[in-house]
């Protein structure tokens with residue numbers, strides 16, 4: 001039955017944070033980037049409703065890749081920056097206007113591969129920004145080349161006989177470097193992703209959320225999980241929520257376990273406050289991070 | 296036991312890409328691939344038994360394309376509302 005409904009506007013819950021005129025987006029059917037983005041946007045709305053943040057404070061910065069395309073769909077101030085450089089750009093945002101809150105949303109190749117050095121030093125500096133990394137195990141946009149996160153033995157465009165290398169456990173690395181907040185979820189846990197953003201966005205220091213995702217179109221094709229549902233179920237088998245007692249217990253193993261959970265949750269002064277301890281700039285009083293810190 | 300609440304399952308048809316994740320995650324198994332194609336040629340998810348919906352929103356949260364939205368029913372009647380266009384809404388009841 002089809003009925004005529006006069007000017008009834010049905011909208012998605014996060015449509016006011018999306019450039020809806022650009023939808024449907026470019027991501028392939030079943031791609032996990034959209035699940036992650038929706039969870040982030042729900043968290044922004046929830047924090048705004050509570051009066052914790054204002055969307056005008058946020059600057060949504062992405063790098064290059066499928067994930068990097070997100071800045072084109074989000075109705076927030078932002079930038080689509082050169083490959084591997086969203087963190088460098090986010091430094092600039094924060095230092096030029098300390099009242100802003102940079103959010104980096106990008107891929108594993110962008111953040112841990114070409115942009116790896118920026119990631120290391122942003123975490124080491126405990127620089128005030130939130131980074132959300134969508135890990136789809138490969139360089140998807142360019143056709144599925146090997147990324148630092150590609151599992152050992154996995155096929156990719158550049159490893160047709162299987163990956164001889166060991167992968168990088170990015171969340172564990174960032175945790176070891178002293179970031180204030182580190183969590184890893186998979187797209188099977190959309191509510192946990194949202195809760196993590198709600199906790200990590202209004203906070204000082206470096207905050208890192210990795211979302212292990214599915215890329216059925218490219219990586220799925222290489223490893224034999226072309227159907228979104230099959231890839232989703234295969235990933236669910238190894239994606240295990242656990243509370244590790246030490247960093248060494250965190251696993252990143254496609255054949256055994258990819259450990260999920262909150263690995264670090266602390267509230268040490270971030271880079272901006274460290275600057276303020278040395279130079280007493282006028283803006284130091286107005287840092288949003290001061291308001292958010294628990295001390 | 297309190298009477299089960301009624302939900303509206305709103306589906307923005309022209310955003311759907313037929314990935315099947317909503318159908319897969321629904322614990323009540325009331326979502327299926329429909330017969331009707333959207334503007335891009337994808338067969339849009341449809342609802343078989345709206346009264347079985349428990350409002351868990353797993354389909355909404357697991358949709359990568361911002362297609363689905365679950366709301367407590369506006370008129371107390373559980374429904375699927377497939378939005379094909381601004382003025383064209385298909386209403387599915389039990």
Ligand SMILES: Cc1ncc(C[n+]2csc(CCOP(=O)(O)OP(=O)(O)O)c2C)c(N)n1
Pocket residue numbers: 064065066067068083106107108109110111136138139140141142147
């Ligand atoms: C300096 C530079 N080198 C290489 C490229 C080509 N390139 C575009 S996207 C991409 C990989 C992106 O991978 P990832 O960050 O994992 O994002 P995904 O597409 O998987 O979401 C590469 C290598 C580029 N655009 N710029």
Ligand code: SF4
Pocket residue numbers: 026027028029030031032033066067136140141214215216217218219
């Ligand atoms: S290639 Fe992979 S990561 Fe890129 S949009 Fe398609 S499914 Fe998503």
Ligand code: SF4
Pocket residue numbers: 304320321322323324325326347348349350351352353354355365
């Ligand atoms: S809200 Fe839950 S029960 Fe209702 S259609 Fe969605 S997944 Fe199924």
